[in-house]
Amino acid sequence: MSEGGEIGRVAAVACDDAHRFAKPCRGSIHLIEGLGVAGDAHAGVTVQHRSRVAKNPDQPNLRQVHLIHAELFDELAEQGFAIGPGRIGENITVRGIALLDLPTDTILRIGDDARIRITGLRNPCHQLEAVQAGLTQAVLARAPDGSLIRKAGVMAIVVSGGEIRPGDTVRVTLPAGPHRRLEAV
Template identity: 55%
Template sequence: MTIPRVVSVSSDDEHRFTKPRREAITLVAGLGVEGDAHFGATVQHLSRVRRDPTQPNLRQVHLMHRELFDEVDADVSPGELGENITTEGIDLLALTRGTLLRLGADAVVEVTGLRNPCLQIDRFESGLLKQVVGTDSEGRTVRKAGVMGVVLAGGVVKPGDLVVAEIPAGVVEPLAPV
């Protein structure tokens, strides 16, 4: 069994689909990834800003499991699908809302929900959207393109850092798109 860890970190100061890989990123409590286009307490995703720029930013950090790259029929590397943190050895999609992810020595991210990928993913690789969003045997939508979160405690995150998940006690709230 693989020990849960960070495989890669990425950020981009412009709103582009793919984010360049970095040696390290700095998470800032309540704001997200320092220097990233989605950094802020209120929504930064362009379509959401147009609808209501005062909404809280529940998408400060995008985490994706590296294992997804093995599942899809596409040549995909960390950061290319827009994620800030690529993990390995942890089933991000099975987490519940409110799960705390401890990343490295200091950073803590609270999982807020699932990423809801849009058509931009097909511009990266034709047909990829159907591979990361599908339906299960009961007709329910299944989203595989990672999870979103907010930063509760800041810190530097780099490849090789451990990932420790703390599942909230009490009522389990399944992940939904944010």
């Protein structure tokens, strides 16, 4: 792995112990190695998202932590959407890092101790419509080649735990090449 040039900051953190779509923002969250966010309904070694549990409850949880770039909220505001941290289910909102451009297996070092490994893209679901009509389409786009662009953040697993707070530094470590593009997980 090679240290990347991107350094960002945590804008907000959120967690919820129930399977509600929005998560309340907190003063801090604690990441637990191999499990996810302490006290969050999506923490676990195996999948916790209800739709995935229904298909196969034994599959590994590649969605322990959900991250969104705060710049998405800025983009959505320009389109008339009033969306802020925690509203669309993310645990960590970061600013200053192009999350969607990172390759699979990128490590993010957050604060002093926490490290997470990006596993893929969040696949936006119909629940976004309950937040605000038209939001699902707003977080999807088409590339010039016609392929689908998912803008609703990335998913990760916890490599090493630690406390995370707004204002913490986020450092990017890219995996050894060749790099694999993020795909929906």
